[in-house]
Amino acid sequence: MTVRTQRMHPALITSLVILAAAVVVSFSIFWLSWRGAAREQDVARQVPFVISGGLGGLAIVGASLGLLLTQVRRWLDALAAADLRDVIASARALLDVVAGDEPGEAGHGPR
Amino acid sequence: MTTTATTVAMAEEPTGGPVREARTTAVPVTPRARRVVRPLLAPDLLIRSGVVVLVAGFALIALAWGQSAGESQVYRQLPYLLSAGVVGLAMVMVGVALATAGTRIRDADEQRRQMAELAQVLTEVRVALEEGSGS
Numbered sequence: 001m002t003v004r005t006q007r008m009h010p011a012l013i014t015s016l017v018i019l020a021a022a023v024v025v026s027f028s029i030f031w032l033s034w035r036g037a038a039r040e041q042d043v044a045r046q047v048p049f050v051i052s053g054g055l056g057g058l059a060i061v062g063a064s065l066g067l068l069l070t071q072v073r074r075w076l077d078a079l080a081a082a083d084l085r086d087v088i089a090s091a092r093a094l095l096d097v098v099a100g101d102e103p104g105e106a107g108h109g110p111r
Numbered sequence: 112m113t114t115t116a117t118t119v120a121m122a123e124e125p126t127g128g129p130v131r132e133a134r135t136t137a138v139p140v141t142p143r144a145r146r147v148v149r150p151l152l153a154p155d156l157l158i159r160s161g162v163v164v165l166v167a168g169f170a171l172i173a174l175a176w177g178q179s180a181g182e183s184q185v186y187r188q189l190p191y192l193l194s195a196g197v198v199g200l201a202m203v204m205v206g207v208a209l210a211t212a213g214t215r216i217r218d219a220d221e222q223r224r225q226m227a228e229l230a231q232v233l234t235e236v237r238v239a240l241e242e243g244s245g246s
Contacts (some may be wrong), residue, residue, distance in 0.1 A: 002220045004152050013148050023205060030198050038190040045188045061201045065208040071242040072212050076219040083226035090233035097240045 006020050006079055022064040029057040154220065157213030165206025171199030 033053015037046040151157075175195030179188040 003216050003223065004149055005181055008149070009147070013145055017225060020140055027201065030193065030201065034190055034194040037193050041186050043185045043189065046186060046205075050189060051195060055194050056203055058204075065204055069211060072215060076215060079219060080222055080226075083225055083230075087226055087230045087233065088235070090230045094187065094233050094237040094240070097135055097237050097244070 003076065007076070012071060012075055016068065019064045019071070022059055023068075026057040026060040026064070029052040029060070031054050033057065049061060152212075152216060154213045154217035157209050157216065161206045161209030161211075161213060162203050162207060163206070165189075166205055168202030169198045171195045171202060175199060 028054060033049040036053065037049035040046045056103070170194065175191045178195065179191040182188045182191070
C-alpha cells in the first residue's frame with residue numbers, strides 16, 4: 001500500500017529521469033569550468049568560466065531540482081486524490097444503505 | 112524502447128464538475144527506466160542519501176575555504192571556488208531536495224495507509240448495516 005507500489009505514469013518516469021540527468025550533467029559542467037579556469041592565470045579570463053560554468057551549472061541544478069520536487073509533489077497529490085475518491089465512493093455506498101437505496105442506485109457522480 | 116499504455120486516475124475537478132475517471136495515454140518509456148526509478152523512490156534511501164550528500168557538500172565548502180585561504184593570488188583561489196565551492200553548494204541543494212522528496216513520500220505513505228483504513232471502516236459499517244437491515 002506504499003506509494004512506490006503504485007503504477008507510475010510513463011511521463012512521470014521520463015521527466016524524473018531527464019531532470020536527474022540534468023543534475024548529473026550540471027556537475028560535468030562544473031568540472032569543465034574548473035578545468036578551464038584552472039588553466040588560466042589571469043582573473044579576467046577566469047571569471048567567464050565562473051559565470052558560465054559555475055553560475056550556469058548552479059542554475060541548472062536549482063531549476064532541475066525544483067521541477068523534480070514539483071513532479072514528485074504532483075504525483076503524490078494525484079495518488080492522494082485517487083485515495084480520497086475511493087473513500088468518497090465508500091461513503092456514498094454507506095449513505096445508500098442508510099437511506100434505504102440499493103448500493104449504487106443513487107449513482108456515484110458528485111452531488 | 113517500448114510503448115506502454117497506462118491508465119491514470121485523475122483528480123476531481125476543483126469546481127465540483129464531473130469526475131474524469133481515467134485518461135489513457137501512450138508515452139514511450141523503457142521497462143529498464145521503470146525498474147531503475149522505482150527502487151530509488153524508497154523514502155529511507157532518499158532521506159539517508161540526502162543527509163550524506165548534504166554533509167559532503169558542507170565538507171566540500173569547508174575544504175574550498177581552507178584551500179583558498181592558503182592562497183594569496185586570486186587566480187589561484189578561483190579554481191577552488193569552482194571545484195569545491197560551487198560543487199559543494201550544488202551538493203547541499205541536491206541533499207536538501209533528496210531529503211525533502213523522501214519525507215514527502217513517507218508522509219504520503221502514511222496518508223494512504225490512513226485513507227485505506229478509513230475506506231475499510233466505511234465498508235465494514237455498510238456491511239454491518241446491510242446485515243442489520245436484512246435480519
